[in-house]
Structure formats: structure tokens, C-alpha cells
Amino acid sequence: MAKICFLLADGYEDSEMKNPYEAMKEAGHEADVVGLEKGAELKGKKGTVSYTSDYFISEVKADDYDAVIIPGGSAPEALRVHEEVVQFVKQANDQGKVIAGICHGPQVMISADILEGVNATSYMGIRDDLKNAGSNYFDQEVVVDGNIITSRTPKDEPAFIKEILNKL
Template structure:
């Protein structure tokens, strides 16, 4: 079974964390919530779910994980300015491990500079940023490009989860 990290900060899109997290756990994979500080409470922007960071980004080692999921909402904005988060995602990419992001999640991929030459999708509001980062932007429910899986909105969660689970299998 795979070890899957979830990058989280307050203000994430509730369902974009809850649904992939539960599906990945249900499939038997091990999950770890990585936040800016260990023990920090991360509340969803709609207030329906809340999670506690089990590991600080400063302690996260790419070699300990097989994949990362980056939910959207406003959390990626807080995550992308953290050097440890960016390092972690860069290292996962260098190791060819699965990096998945939905909605605003690809903002972290932009800061980690891992989109060049890959296809990706995202929330329409950051489409230009994804293109400027070197990605071939696609307006599709899910885009799989090498080790990346990206989706646009909560409506795309079933396809997003399906492709993550397929990659982890």
C-alpha cells in the first residue's frame, strides 16, 4: 500500500480534502496530513470539516511518501510561500512520485516549478498562471501527465479520485 501525504492549511475546499482523503484511506493506503506546523488545526473554508496536521512541512521528507494530494480553496496560497512545502513537492517530482492537485492545488506546483512540459488543468482563475509556468493547459475534468494528476473543481472529484487510485494501484 502507498503512503500518501495531504498538504493542508486553513481555508481548503472542504470536499476536495474530505472525498479524496476518505477514498484513499478506504482503498487501504496510509495517509499523513502535512501542515505548516505539526498539530495545527486546518479548517475547511465551508466549515464542514477540520483536520489536524500530523507532520510539519519542515519535517516532511519526500523519501517517506509515494504520493501527495493538494486540495484547492485558499490553502494552496498559504502553502506555496512556505519553502519546506515547495522543497517537498520538488523532491517528490525529482523522485518521479505522484503529485496531484485540484482547483487551486496546482499553485503549489507552480511555485515548485514542476509544470514545464507537462499537461495540466486547474480552477479557471489560475489558468493563465499554469500556462505561464510552462504547462499545456487543458480544460478537462482530469488531466494525467506523467506523474501529475490535476482537476478543476469539486465537480471533477470523482475523476480526480479515480485517477489517483489508478496511479496508486
Template sequence: MAKVAFLLASNFEDSEMKNPYEAIKEAGHQAVIIGLEKGAECKGKKGTVSYTAEIGAKDAKADEFDAVVIPGGSSPEALRVNDDIVRFVKEANEQGKLIAGICHGPQVMISADILKGKAATCYIGIRDDVKLAGADYRDEEVVVSENIITSRTPKDEPAFIREILAKLN
């Protein structure tokens, strides 16, 4: 069983959190929500789901997790400016852990400077940022590049979830 960190702040894209989170739990893995502060309520931008952060960013330790998932929406913008979130993602990458981001999720990867030399995709609005971070941008539903998995939008969730589960099993 893998222990998977979900990095979350409010205004995430509802389905990009809910669907991978539920699929990972259904597959028998442990899913833990890491937020900016422990106990913080994180609400989806569409208002269909909300979650409570189980661990605050300052207490998150990459060596306690097997994988990291970063849902999209506006949540990554709030996460990427938090030094503890960025440290966590950098450490997870240094340890070779799986790091998956969908839509705007790669913004956190950009801030952690882990995309250089990797292939990646994302929401088209941050395509140039992904390229400038040194990634080989690809307009595909899911891109797997070593330990990094990226997807573009909610319609890509089935492929995103499939690739995460394939790496976890």
C-alpha cells in the first residue's frame, strides 16, 4: 500500500481532486491531504467538495510518502508561494517519488524547479511557464516522464488516474 500526499489549498478544480483521491483510496492506498495549515478547510472552486488538511505544509516530510498528487484549479497558485510546500516537492523529487500534477498542478513543480529535462503537459494557460522551466511540453492527455506524471484538464482525468495507479502498483 502506498501513502500518497495530496497538496491542496482552496479553489482547486473539484473533479481533479475528488476523482484521483477516491480512485487511489479505492485501490487500497492511503491518501493524506497536506494543506498550508493543518485543519484548514480547502473548498473546491465549483463548491461540490471540500476537504480538511490533515497535515500542515511545515510538518510535511517527503520521506513519509510514496507519491505526491497536485490537483489543478487556483490551488497551485497558493501552494507554490509556500516555501514548505516547495521544499516538500523538491525533497520528494530528490527521493525519486512519483509526483503527479494536472491542469495548473505543474505550477508547483515549476516553483520546485523539477521540470528541467522532463517531458510534461499542463493547462494551456501555463504552457509557456512549463516550457520556460525547461520541460519538453507536449499537448497530450497524459505525459509520463520518469517520476513525473502530468495531464491537461478534467477530461484527461481517466488517463491521469490510470498512470498514477500503474506507478503505485
């Protein structure tokens, strides 16, 4: 059983949190919602789901987790400006932990400066950001490069989830 950190803030893409979260739990993995404050109710941008953060980012360490999942929507933009989030993702990458981002999720990876020379994909709107971060951009449903897993949009969730589970 793996322990997974879901990095989350308000405005995430509902299904990009809900479907991977449920899939990880169904597979027997432990999943924590980690945000910018503890006990906060975090709402999806479509309003179909909400989660309460289990931990404030400063309460957790990369050592505590086997994987970090970053759903898309506008949440990654809110997360990436917090140094504790950036350092957490950097440390997880340094430790070779699985880091998975879908849609805008790779924005946090860009801020953590972990995509140089890495094959990746994302929502088309941040394609140039990935390229400017030194990533090799591919327009495909899921790209796996070492410990990094990226996907584009909600329609790619099945492939995204499958690759995360394969890595765990």
C-alpha cells in the first residue's frame, strides 16, 4: 500500500481530483489531501465535489509519501506561488517519488524546476510554459518519463490513473 499526497487548492478540475482520488483509495492506497491550510473545504471549479484538507503543506514532508498527484484547473496556479509547495515537490522529485500532474498540474512542477529535459504533456494552454521550462512537449494522453507522469485533460484520466497505479 502506497501513501499518496494530493496537492489541492480551490478551483481544481472536479473530475481530475475525484477520479484519481477514488481510484487510489479503491486500489488500497492511503490518500491525504494537502493544501494551503489544514481543515479547509476545497471546492472544485464546477462545484460537483469538495474535499477537506487533511494537512497544511508545512505539516508534511516528501519522506512521508510515495507519490504526489496534482490535479488541474486553477488550483496549481494558487499552489505554485507558495515556496513550501515548491520545495515539497522538489524534495519528492529528488527522492524519486512518483509525481503526477494533469491539465494545469505541471505548473507546480515548472515552479519546482523539475522538468528540464523531461518528456511531458499538459493542457494545451500551458504547452509553451512546459517548453520554456526545458521539457520535451508531447501532445498525447499520458507521458511517463522516469518518476514524472503527465496528462492533458479530463478525457485522459483513465490513462493517467492507469500509469500512476502501474508506478505504485
